[in-house]
Amino acid sequence: MHWLHLGIAVIFEITVAICADRAKGFTQPSWTVGTLASGAIATYFLSQALLTFDVGVGYAIWTSVAGVGIVIVSALFFGHRLGWRKALGIVAVIGGVVGLQLSGGAA
Template identity: 65%
Template sequence: MHWLYLGAAVIFEIAVAFSAGQSRGFTRFGWTAATLASGAVATVFLSLALLTFDVGVGYALWTSIAGVGIALIGAVFLGQRLTLQKIAGITLIIGGVVGLRLSGVA
């Protein structure tokens, strides 16, 4: 169940980043509200996942998986460039997540 909680936390964290970008510095009320609500829900799910995960591992998984998701959404839907350096960074992040999983800590 902790993986489902972590997955939900990641999805809502991606929503936070997307909404924050659309809020234009919190000047657009609807997007600002979506940012704050998504952040609250992401935090709730993360805290549930951390009942099982070690805090450092759970937080590292949450931020890294969400970061990769945000980068990919930016490239696919927002027209942001995915350079070779970004692809290399994403690959390293994925390798780190897999390493944490294989180490048996998650």
């Protein structure tokens, strides 16, 4: 169940970034509400996942996977460029996440 909680937290963290970008410095009310609401939901599910994960490992996985997700979503839907350097960075982040998981950070 902890992996499900972490996955939901990642999805809502990606939503936070998208909404925050669209909120334009919190000048767009509906996007601002979306940013705050999705942030609260992401934090709730992260806290549920951290009941099982070591905090350092769980938080690192959450932020890393969400960061990769944001780069991919923005490339697919918002026309941001995904060059070889970003792709190499994504591979490095995924390698780090796998290494953390292999370190035994979750039950």
